[in-house]
Amino acid sequence: MSSNTVKKQTSLAGLAKSVVRKQIFIPIAALLILVLFNLIADPSFFQITLQPNSEGYNVLSGNIISIIDRASELVILAIGMTLVTSASGGQDISVGATIAIAGSVVLRVLCGSNTRPDTLQAPVIVAFIVCCLVSMLFGAFNGTLVAYFKIQPMVATLIMFTAGRSIAAWINNNELPVISDPKFAYYGNFIPGIPIPTPVFITAACLIVIALVLKFTNLRLYSQAVGINPHSSRLNGINPQMIKFITFVILGLCVAVAGFIKVSRLSTINYSVVAKDIEMDAILAVALGGNALGGGKFNMTASVIGAYVIQFLTTTLYKYDVDSAAISAYKAVVVIILVVLSAPIVREKMGEVKKKLFPAKTAKEAA
Amino acid sequence: MSSNTKASTPALKKMFDRKTMTDTRVLLIITIAVFLIMYASAVIFLGKGFSKPQTFFNILNENAALIILSCGMSLVMITGGIDISVGQVTALCCMSCAVHLDFHNGSVFTALLISLGIGLAFGLIQGFLIAYLKIQPFIVTLAGMFFAKGMTTIVNATQFNVENEEFKALKATRITVPGMGSVNKAGNYVPAYVEIGVIVALVIVILLFILLRWTKLGRGFYAVGGNNQSANMLGINVTRTKFMAHLLCGFLAGIGGFVYFMHVGSGSPSHASGAEMNAIASSIIGGTMLTGGVGNIVGTLFGVLSLSTIKNIVSSLGLDEAWWTNITIAAMLCIFLLVQSVVLARKNRKKA
Numbered sequence: 222m223s224s225n226t227v228k229k230q231t232s233l234a235g236l237a238k239s240v241v242r243k244q245i246f247i248p249i250a251a252l253l254i255l256v257l258f259n260l261i262a263d264p265s266f267f268q269i270t271l272q273p274n275s276e277g278y279n280v281l282s283g284n285i286i287s288i289i290d291r292a293s294e295l296v297i298l299a300i301g302m303t304l305v306t307s308a309s310g311g312q313d314i315s316v317g318a319t320i321a322i323a324g325s326v327v328l329r330v331l332c333g334s335n336t337r338p339d340t341l342q343a344p345v346i347v348a349f350i351v352c353c354l355v356s357m358l359f360g361a362f363n364g365t366l367v368a369y370f371k372i373q374p375m376v377a378t379l380i381m382f383t384a385g386r387s388i389a390a391w392i393n394n395n396e397l398p399v400i401s402d403p404k405f406a407y408y409g410n411f412i413p414g415i416p417i418p419t420p421v422f423i424t425a426a427c428l429i430v431i432a433l434v435l436k437f438t439n440l441r442l443y444s445q446a447v448g449i450n451p452h453s454s455r456l457n458g459i460n461p462q463m464i465k466f467i468t469f470v471i472l473g474l475c476v477a478v479a480g481f482i483k484v485s486r487l488s489t490i491n492y493s494v495v496a497k498d499i500e501m502d503a504i505l506a507v508a509l510g511g512n513a514l515g516g517g518k519f520n521m522t523a524s525v526i527g528a529y530v531i532q533f534l535t536t537t538l539y540k541y542d543v544d545s546a547a548i549s550a551y552k553a554v555v556v557i558i559l560v561v562l563s564a565p566i567v568r569e570k571m572g573e574v575k576k577k578l579f580p581a582k583t584a585k586e587a588a
Numbered sequence: 589m590s591s592n593t594k595a596s597t598p599a600l601k602k603m604f605d606r607k608t609m610t611d612t613r614v615l616l617i618i619t620i621a622v623f624l625i626m627y628a629s630a631v632i633f634l635g636k637g638f639s640k641p642q643t644f645f646n647i648l649n650e651n652a653a654l655i656i657l658s659c660g661m662s663l664v665m666i667t668g669g670i671d672i673s674v675g676q677v678t679a680l681c682c683m684s685c686a687v688h689l690d691f692h693n694g695s696v697f698t699a700l701l702i703s704l705g706i707g708l709a710f711g712l713i714q715g716f717l718i719a720y721l722k723i724q725p726f727i728v729t730l731a732g733m734f735f736a737k738g739m740t741t742i743v744n745a746t747q748f749n750v751e752n753e754e755f756k757a758l759k760a761t762r763i764t765v766p767g768m769g770s771v772n773k774a775g776n777y778v779p780a781y782v783e784i785g786v787i788v789a790l791v792i793v794i795l796l797f798i799l800l801r802w803t804k805l806g807r808g809f810y811a812v813g814g815n816n817q818s819a820n821m822l823g824i825n826v827t828r829t830k831f832m833a834h835l836l837c838g839f840l841a842g843i844g845g846f847v848y849f850m851h852v853g854s855g856s857p858s859h860a861s862g863a864e865m866n867a868i869a870s871s872i873i874g875g876t877m878l879t880g881g882v883g884n885i886v887g888t889l890f891g892v893l894s895l896s897t898i899k900n901i902v903s904s905l906g907l908d909e910a911w912w913t914n915i916t917i918a919a920m921l922c923i924f925l926l927v928q929s930v931v932l933a934r935k936n937r938k939k940a
Binding site: 312366370371372373375376377379380381382383384386387388390391395501504505508514515544546547548549550551552553554556557560561564565566567 | 670717720721722723724726727728730731732733734735737738739740741742745857865868869872878879911912913914915917918919921922925926928929932933
C-alpha cells in the first residue's frame, strides 16, 4: 500500500513537472498571479455591470470588459509579431509608427480633402481596404529589407520607426481630421444594441482566421523551419526569403486592423501619440508567451494570452492610481523577473539547488 | 579582423590597397566621404551659416552627449549586442541631477557622482543579465528603458530649470577655439567656442579608439562579435567581455547623461527621448554592423556629425516641419543599411 501512494505521488509530481515545462505555463501563471492579487486586494475589481453609456444604450462595463476591449490592438499585433519573430528571428519595432500611417490613411480616405466633413466621403469598407493595402506595402518594404537584403529585422524596421509618424502626418498635410459621423465610431466602441465592445468581435475574428490559417496551411511548419535554420530549410525546398517576406506582410495586415480600431475609438488621430510604445508591448507579449525571441518554434495561444496579461497588468496598475508614465517602471520590473525566471541558466541553477536541498527526494525520483 | 592585427603604416597608401580594404575600412571611408561631401555642398550651396566655423562647433555642442552615447552603443554593437536603454538613462540622470541640485541643495560634484552611479548601475545589472544569464540583450535593455522612463517620472514628473549658481557657472563655461572665429555684423571678431561637454566627448572618443585598437579587451570585443565560439576557443572569456561592453555602455550613458544635463540645464521626462534610436542610427552610419565584429569609433563620431549636419541642412532649406528631418534621416539610414548589406554579401562571397 505504501508503495502505491509513493507511485501516486511521483505521478502527480511528474504531472506537475510536465505542466510547468509547457510553454503556455508562463503566461497562464502570470495571469493567475494577477487575478489572485486582485481578488485578495479588491474583489470588486471583477465586477461587471450593465449600464447605459453616453448614448443611452445598455452596455457591459467593468475592469474585465475594459481589459478585453483595450487589449484588442495588442492581441492582433501579437499574432503578426509572433510569426515575424518565428521566421526572421527578430522583431518589428515599427508597428506603432505604421499604425499611425494606417490610421492616417483611413482618415484621409474617409475625409477626402476636407478635414472636418459632415458626411463620409467614401464607404468605410473602401477606407479599410486601402488602409490594408498601404500597411501591407509598408510591411512588404520591411520584409524586403529583412528577407532579400539580409538586414537584421530590428534595424531594418528602425527606418520605418523613424519615418513612420512623419509619413503619417504628411499623408494628412499635418492636419488632424475629425470624423463626426457616429457610424464610424461603431468599430472602436459599441454598436447600438450590442452590449459587448466591437473590437472584441474583431479580435475574435482575427484569432479564428489565424487559427484556421495555422491549421490548414503550412505556414507554421515553414516559418518555424526557416527560423530554426534557414539554410537547411532551403535545402528542403522551402524558400526562406519568401517565408520571411510573407510574415512581414501578414504583420502589415495585423497593423492595418489595429490601426483601424485605434482611429475608430476616437474618430481622430494624434500622430505623435497614437499607439505609442505599442511595439514594446507587442514584443513583450511574444516574450511573455515564452516564445524564443531568436526565432524558431512558437506558440500562438501563449502569445495571445501574453498580450492579455500585459493589458491586465496595465489596468491593474491604473486602478492603483499609478501615474501613466510611471507604469513603465513597474512593467519593467515584472518583465525582468519573468525573463530571469525563464532563462535556461537560472532554471538549471534552480534545479541544482533543489537537488541539494532535497537529495532524498531526487534520489527516489531517479530510482 | 585583419585590419586591426596589422599596423596601419604607411597609412594612406595601405588604406586604399585592395588587400587591406577590409569591411571596417570600406565603411569608415564611405562615412567620412559622405560627411565631407555633405558639409562641403552645404557650404557651397547654402553658404551663409555653414561657412562660419561656429556652425560646425554648434553641431558639436548640441551633440556632445549623443557622441558619448553613440560610442557606448558602438562598443555594445561590436560585441553583437544592443542597448536601447541609453536615451532614457540619460533622461533619468538629468532629472536626478536636477532634483539633487535644486531640491536638496547638492553640489555639482555629488551630482556628477549620482549621474555616473546611475549609469554604472544600469550597465552592471544589464550586463549581468545579458552576459551571465544569457538573456536577449534587446529584451533586457527594453526593460531597462521602461524602468528608466518610469523612474524619471517617479523622481519628478514636471520639467524645471536648475537655478543652482555653481552649476550655472559650469554650464556657461565656454572654451574658445584658437585660430577660429568670424566677424559679426557689428564688425567685431567673435572667437568660436565649444562647451565642456565637447572636450569630454572628444577625450572619450580618443580613449575608446585606443581601447579598441591596442588593448586586449578591445580586441576581445571584435573577436566576440565576429564569432562567439572561435573567440571562446582562442581563450577569450566571452562572458566577461560581453559584460564589460555593457558595463562600459552603461557608464558612458551616465557620462552622456551629465553632459546632456550640462547642455540643457534642466530636468524633464521628455529629455533625450529617441536618443537611443539616434545613437543606433549614428553607429550604423558610422559603419558599425549590427551583426557584430565590425565597427570603428571614429566612424561613429562621423556618423553623429553626418546625422546632425543633415538635420541642419534640412532646417536651413526652409523645410521646418519636423517630419522632413525624420524622413531624411530614415532615407539616409536606409541607404547606409543597403550599402552594409552589399558589403556583407561581398564578404560572404569571398568566404565561399
